[in-house]
Amino acid sequence: MENGKIESAKRYPSPNPQVKLTEIVYWSEGLKVKGLLAEPVNRESTSGILYLRGGIQSIGMVRPARIAQFASYGFTVFAPYYRGNRGGEGRDEFAGADRWDAVHAVEVLKQKCPGPVHLLAFSRGGIMALWTAVLRDDIASVVTWAGVTDTVLTYKERPDMRRMMKRLYGGTPNTALTAFEERNPLLRIEEAHMPFLIIHGLQDENVFPAQAYLLEEALKMNDQPHETWYFPEYTHFFPPAANRKVAKALTIWMKEQEKS
Numbered sequence: 001m002e003n004g005k006i007e008s009a010k011r012y013p014s015p016n017p018q019v020k021l022t023e024i025v026y027w028s029e030g031l032k033v034k035g036l037l038a039e040p041v042n043r044e045s046t047s048g049i050l051y052l053r054g055g056i057q058s059i060g061m062v063r064p065a066r067i068a069q070f071a072s073y074g075f076t077v078f079a080p081y082y083r084g085n086r087g088g089e090g091r092d093e094f095a096g097a098d099r100w101d102a103v104h105a106v107e108v109l110k111q112k113c114p115g116p117v118h119l120l121a122f123s124r125g126g127i128m129a130l131w132t133a134v135l136r137d138d139i140a141s142v143v144t145w146a147g148v149t150d151t152v153l154t155y156k157e158r159p160d161m162r163r164m165m166k167r168l169y170g171g172t173p174n175t176a177l178t179a180f181e182e183r184n185p186l187l188r189i190e191e192a193h194m195p196f197l198i199i200h201g202l203q204d205e206n207v208f209p210a211q212a213y214l215l216e217e218a219l220k221m222n223d224q225p226h227e228t229w230y231f232p233e234y235t236h237f238f239p240p241a242a243n244r245k246v247a248k249a250l251t252i253w254m255k256e257q258e259k260s
């Protein structure tokens with residue numbers, strides 16, 4: 001079955017009357033994967049955002065209110081759940097073959113939105129976004145907010161995730177280094193030619209700031225266009241007012257990239 005082809009769609013309850021939500025089933029590498037689409041009701045949307053969620057399985061699942069927020073700014077937003085989630089086929093591999101669910105989700109968005117496609121990633125979604133940027137040449141910009149960039153660092157930083165990572169990767173960075181390196185998009189980041197915006201709270205203990213610094217350094221080495229917004233006072237989760245302000249600002253940044 002053709003990658004990115006929409007198999008089915010059904011309306012989903014929306015927290016915002018100005019935004020229509022639809023749950024989509026689409027094809028990715030022979031699997032039926034689910035995701036949530038948000039479309040502004042009363043304004044024409046000419047740009048799309050692929051929203052790449054954090055977490056794994058039910059942790060960090062796509063929140064309707066979050067993607068409706070970005071749709072209310074005039075974007076068509078699609079957020080894949082990744083394989084093996086919410087009844088989708090396959091198994092979530094935390095940036096293994098499931099990266100293709102993000103790559104092919106761009107095709108879903110293009111069927112719903114005629115304009116440029118931007119990537120917006122949070123936490124684990126960061127590594128999914130970087131792979132999508134490497135594997136596609138039609139992305140307008142990438143915003144990674146508290147994003148994972150290197151799974152070896154994640155393994156070291158998060159003792160609570162080691163058991164899950166050992167199970168999925170077949171070992172530790174010492175015993176299964178190849179599995180970790182295969183998931184590292186920084187080794188191919190020079191293939192991504194769009195501008196990047198890195199957002200990170202410097203008090204973050206879920207995804208340490210070192211992950212952002214690694215990405216920044218890799219982009220600098222290749223003279224790739226990038227900007228950083230570091231917030232010394234914030235953790236992984238920004239306070240609501242600051243979150244709204246940064247969310248609005250990043251959509252303005254995306255629109256500016258379309259002009260350049």
